[in-house]
Amino acid sequence: GIDLNREHGAVEIPKKPVLRVGTPIYDETGRAFGLIVLNIDMRPVLAKLPTNFASGRTFYVTNERGDYLVHPDAEKTFAFDFGGQNRLQNDI
Numbered sequence: 001g002i003d004l005n006r007e008h009g010a011v012e013i014p015k016k017p018v019l020r021v022g023t024p025i026y027d028e029t030g031r032a033f034g035l036i037v038l039n040i041d042m043r044p045v046l047a048k049l050p051t052n053f054a055s056g057r058t059f060y061v062t063n064e065r066g067d068y069l070v071h072p073d074a075e076k077t078f079a080f081d082f083g084g085q086n087r088l089q090n091d092i
Contacts, residue, residue, distance in 0.1 A: 001063050002042055004081040011081055017042040017069065046070055062088050 005016040018039040025034040049070055050059050061070035066087035067080045079086040 002069055004078050005039060015078065017046060017078065060088060066090075 002017050002019050005012045005018045019042050020037060020039055022035055022037040024032045025036060027033050046061070046069070049061065053059065058072055059070065060068060062068055063080075065080075066089045067078075068076045068086050068088065069078065071077050071086075076086040
């Protein structure tokens with residue numbers, strides 16, 4: 001899932017939404033000896049998503065739980081990373 005990057009247990013400021021991808025590394029005998037984890041900065045992707053529509057339509061992106069990742073009110077995004085809960089199903 002996409003969440004805010006953390007450094008030393010605290011949310012990094014400015015906020016940086018990241019997608020974490022990991023895969024194990026195996027030696028020549030097939031034994032796992034490491035792990036590669038990539039933090040993919042999702043800001044460029046999320047910034048390209050449309051926000052204004054004709055006819056009063058609104059665009060939202062949520063995670064699988066309904067937490068806002070993209071919302072016209074930026075204060076509602078990533079509330080779950082700060083212990084809050086702003087979810088689509090609570091608003092609609």
